Amino acid sequence: MLLGYGGTFSIESPAPYSAVAKGLISELGIDVAAYPRYVQKSVYRSQGLTPKIFFDKETFGSDKLVLNPSRHSAFDEAEMGEPSSDAWKKFLAEAPLSDEAKADFQRLHQAKKDYLPGLNSDDKKARLARMSYAKFLTDLVGVHAEVVRFYQTAPHGLFGVGIDAVSAQDAWGLNLPGFSGMNLDPTPGKGMNRDAIPNEEAEQYFFHFPDGNASIARLIVRRLIPQAIPGDSVTDVVTAKANYAKLDDTSSPVRIRLNSTVVRVKHAGDPASAKEVEVSYVHGGKLQTVHAAHCVLACWHVVIPYICDELPDAQKEALSSAAKVPLLYTNVAIKNWTSFQKLGVNAIYAPGCYHTQLNLDLPVSMGEYQCSHKPDEPIVVHMMKTPCRPGLPARQQHAIGRAELFRTSFETYERNIREQLARTLGEGGFDPARDIAAITVNRWPHGYAYEYNSLWDKFWLEGGVTPCEIARKPFGRLAIANADAAAYAYSDAAIDQAYRAVEEIKKRT
Numbered sequence: 001m002l003l004g005y006g007g008t009f010s011i012e013s014p015a016p017y018s019a020v021a022k023g024l025i026s027e028l029g030i031d032v033a034a035y036p037r038y039v040q041k042s043v044y045r046s047q048g049l050t051p052k053i054f055f056d057k058e059t060f061g062s063d064k065l066v067l068n069p070s071r072h073s074a075f076d077e078a079e080m081g082e083p084s085s086d087a088w089k090k091f092l093a094e095a096p097l098s099d100e101a102k103a104d105f106q107r108l109h110q111a112k113k114d115y116l117p118g119l120n121s122d123d124k125k126a127r128l129a130r131m132s133y134a135k136f137l138t139d140l141v142g143v144h145a146e147v148v149r150f151y152q153t154a155p156h157g158l159f160g161v162g163i164d165a166v167s168a169q170d171a172w173g174l175n176l177p178g179f180s181g182m183n184l185d186p187t188p189g190k191g192m193n194r195d196a197i198p199n200e201e202a203e204q205y206f207f208h209f210p211d212g213n214a215s216i217a218r219l220i221v222r223r224l225i226p227q228a229i230p231g232d233s234v235t236d237v238v239t240a241k242a243n244y245a246k247l248d249d250t251s252s253p254v255r256i257r258l259n260s261t262v263v264r265v266k267h268a269g270d271p272a273s274a275k276e277v278e279v280s281y282v283h284g285g286k287l288q289t290v291h292a293a294h295c296v297l298a299c300w301h302v303v304i305p306y307i308c309d310e311l312p313d314a315q316k317e318a319l320s321s322a323a324k325v326p327l328l329y330t331n332v333a334i335k336n337w338t339s340f341q342k343l344g345v346n347a348i349y350a351p352g353c354y355h356t357q358l359n360l361d362l363p364v365s366m367g368e369y370q371c372s373h374k375p376d377e378p379i380v381v382h383m384m385k386t387p388c389r390p391g392l393p394a395r396q397q398h399a400i401g402r403a404e405l406f407r408t409s410f411e412t413y414e415r416n417i418r419e420q421l422a423r424t425l426g427e428g429g430f431d432p433a434r435d436i437a438a439i440t441v442n443r444w445p446h447g448y449a450y451e452y453n454s455l456w457d458k459f460w461l462e463g464g465v466t467p468c469e470i471a472r473k474p475f476g477r478l479a480i481a482n483a484d485a486a487a488y489a490y491s492d493a494a495i496d497q498a499y500r501a502v503e504e505i506k507k508r509t
Contacts, residue, residue, distance in 0.1 A: 259283060
């Protein structure tokens with residue numbers, strides 16, 4: 001059996017989990033502190049695998065796989081190494097960059113220069129919050145265009161956009177280079193994205209299931225409908241086979257009805273005095289309606305005004321601002337990973353390629369599920385793409401990216417996957433026709449919740465009520481949840497907002 005994740009990767013967050021979120025994780029039986037017991041760090045370390053960078057010929061002039069100097073091993077979350085280190089020397093010697101770009105690359109990392117002289121730390125942060133990292137590199141540092149192209153896709157995995165749409169202040173918080181001589185106070189500046197604010201406690205709270213946070217959903221379903229998923233432990237849920245027939249059993253106090261799209265939600269009468277809510281949905285091609293004392297709308301916020309038109313206009317407007325970040329998560333099952341072994345690599349940053357990141361599956365064994373231990377065994381390769389349109393405001397980039405996901409055929413995805421793996425791993429003997437066993441393309445058009453950004457969201461920088469606070473206000477017998485309600489793309493946000501929504505309903509009963 002090979003497992004991968006097509007959605008949320010893990011239990012993690014830039015800020016510490018709340019007592020509520022931790023409480024749910026604990027109640028489900030997940031011991032976060034025990035995670036080291038399941039991750040097999042020695043699998044890749046014993047093979048000498050390290051992260052690398054793939055330069056493509058279309059962007060950088062030639063195809064070249066080069067050591068990534070920013071990480072020392074497959075699991076060390078080290079900061080960028082000093083330019084004088086052996087790793088940096090090797091990188092600069094092998095990277096297919098012009099001499100001018102290499103000099104600028106070294107200057108960017110090594111120079112202790114203040115690019116905003118005469119300003120105090122707060123004023124510098126205010127300036128950095130209002131300019132993109134791309135503009136900082138181009139206008140203040142003055143680096144070669146190749147250096148900008150190298151970093152353009154670096155924040156894709158966090159924000160779904162490149163450095164043209166991420167503030168220089170956030171880049172500083174994320175340890176991107178160029179700020180070592182700026183004398184910035186380590187405290188967060190106004191308008192910093194929460195992903196960019198370091199927190200040691202949060203960094204220690206991490207747990208990854210072989211199928212990502214799908215196991216959390218399965219554990220919740222097991223608690224609500226025990227007969228639907230057999231077993232009694234966190235570890236056995238990974239391989240437990242769900243009995244879908246039990247999800248909507250009339251004898252169960254909790255019922256989950258799949259393939260049922262809600263198309264209308266309204267109060268039965270005046271929202272201020274109504275005793276129930278009417279929920280209409282389509283199931284099996286037929287429109288059906290149920291009546292409930294209360295209803296929690298935990299769907300994408302942009303959809304809510306369309307299915308519940310009785311909401312106040314100001315709340316509809318706030319809900320409509322929750323642009324989701326589109327993502328493409330591709331899982332490629334390969335028959336062995338000997339090519340990775342020969343090339344000494346387990347994770348690859350490919351700034352100019354169709355998929356900007358690819359890596360061997362995190363080696364986690366749990367219960368009856370065992371990860372791949374030897375290079376001649378099958379494994380899952382995870383590839384990520386975040387479609388966007390550099391140069392536009394973030395929300396527009398996300399909308400264009402979402403449209404791209406929908407109009408791209410599987411044949412196009414497959415062709416890009418095979419070509420990229422062949423070019424990246426070919427020198428290690430990889431043959432896509434021979435070595436690829438299966439491909440699963442997970443289009444996630446409504447992926448991350450949109451997180452506020454000082455470049456595009458004035459209120460985030462200058463203060464005031466945020467749209468998500470307006471959007472999540474209870475209305476009559478309706479409560480509103482989802483990670484959109486916190487504008488925060490993490491599982492703990494979804495848990496916290498669900499708890500708040502239920503508490504609001506309880507206050508009415």
